[in-house]
Amino acid sequence: MAGFKLRRSLLYVPGNMPSMLQNIPIFNCDSVIIDLEDAVPLSEKDAARHLVKRFLMNYTDRNKELLVRINPLDTKWGYEDLRVVLPAMPDGIRLPKADTPEIVERLDTLLTEFEEELEVEIGRFGILPSLESALGVINAVGIANSSERIFALAFGAEDYTASMEIERSRGGEELFNARTRVLWAAKAKGIQAVDTIFADVSDMEGLRAETELAKRLGYTGKCLVNPRQIEVVHDVFAPKAHEVEYALQVIEAIQRARQLGTGVIALGGKMVDAPVVKRAARVLRTAYAHGMVDTLIDEEAIHGAQ
Numbered sequence: 001m002a003g004f005k006l007r008r009s010l011l012y013v014p015g016n017m018p019s020m021l022q023n024i025p026i027f028n029c030d031s032v033i034i035d036l037e038d039a040v041p042l043s044e045k046d047a048a049r050h051l052v053k054r055f056l057m058n059y060t061d062r063n064k065e066l067l068v069r070i071n072p073l074d075t076k077w078g079y080e081d082l083r084v085v086l087p088a089m090p091d092g093i094r095l096p097k098a099d100t101p102e103i104v105e106r107l108d109t110l111l112t113e114f115e116e117e118l119e120v121e122i123g124r125f126g127i128l129p130s131l132e133s134a135l136g137v138i139n140a141v142g143i144a145n146s147s148e149r150i151f152a153l154a155f156g157a158e159d160y161t162a163s164m165e166i167e168r169s170r171g172g173e174e175l176f177n178a179r180t181r182v183l184w185a186a187k188a189k190g191i192q193a194v195d196t197i198f199a200d201v202s203d204m205e206g207l208r209a210e211t212e213l214a215k216r217l218g219y220t221g222k223c224l225v226n227p228r229q230i231e232v233v234h235d236v237f238a239p240k241a242h243e244v245e246y247a248l249q250v251i252e253a254i255q256r257a258r259q260l261g262t263g264v265i266a267l268g269g270k271m272v273d274a275p276v277v278k279r280a281a282r283v284l285r286t287a288y289a290h291g292m293v294d295t296l297i298d299e300e301a302i303h304g305a306q
């Protein structure tokens, strides 16, 4: 599938910590979010953006997606973050507290202006908006449609629970509606959905349970605060061997059905029809991205088969 990119793990790295930044090339995550917002104290906001710029300039052998979380555009740091960091060519900007479509449109316009000034392709810088308040969650659909640069929507549960004046629990029951609404907006737009961080870096079972829930709901990746969390998240998002095996059988079955002139067939006592084939195709697309199958199936031909 054109443009399909694995974004299972998006690791935050504080932008004011040279010792952490220098390890970015060796982390095994799909994306890094270098943070200029909440991980950076007010006294270091100015120094951090220059540190991040220097780091990005020197990081020529780029082996993962590099995003920078700027401060919100309605703070005195947001615009300056963009001005300093964009010439160092991050892949995209994580926009925190993206509460309205208008604030994303403003970022889109600024990015276009910087791209013209830097003489790079218009649309080069992507946007990952963070929906992390009641207002942001309510506006999820408008936000998803506010810029063609948006490649995914992210849910931010720490600020969301603060905005709701509630505590965040280990099981996350209080997040369910917001998590789902962000997901619907992303799926309706056909973009990825990235789940929130799990703050207890010593609780790997809790991280696994939360990641499994997010995957079951439809999220395709998770933000992380510690490199030790990467492995668990990759393990959860990897398709399981039996799922890949079944998906291959489904594709074979539907091809047989076509030869018989029908769009529905039984496989192991269960009906295989168009939606089953779509789900199998998704499993195989993900398996291909994980290197678990050698060839990418021709989804158009397969779907045309029904």
Ligand SMILES: CC(=O)SCCNC(=O)CCNC(=O)[C@H](O)C(C)(C)COP(=O)(O)OP(=O)(O)OC[C@H]1O[C@@H](n2cnc3c(N)ncnc32)[C@H](O)[C@@H]1OP(=O)(O)O
Residues within 6 Å of the ligand: 011, 012, 013, 014, 019, 020, 021, 023, 035, 038, 039, 158, 159, 197, 201, 225, 226, 227, 228
């Ligand atoms: C709600 C939000 O906005 S979340 C986004 C903003 N927050 C962040 O960016 C926080 C990033 N994470 C961290 O700062 C830390 O992982 C903490 C505070 C959560 C936990 O800290 P610790 O318990 O000290 O971590 P831990 O003992 O696992 O650290 C081990 C090593 O990994 C490094 N490390 C830990 N987290 C990170 C990270 N996110 N990026 C890069 N390196 C890291 C540490 O520097 C340490 O390196 P060292 O062995 O060379 O000294």
Ligand SMILES: O=C([O-])CC(=O)C(=O)O
Residues within 6 Å of the ligand: 096, 130, 132, 154, 155, 156, 157, 158, 159, 160, 195, 196, 197, 223
């Ligand atoms: O989950 C995240 O990406 C971190 C965050 O900003 C939040 O939860 O408020």
Ligand SMILES: [Mg+2]
Residues within 6 Å of the ligand: 038, 096, 132, 156, 158, 159
């Ligand atoms: Mg936040």
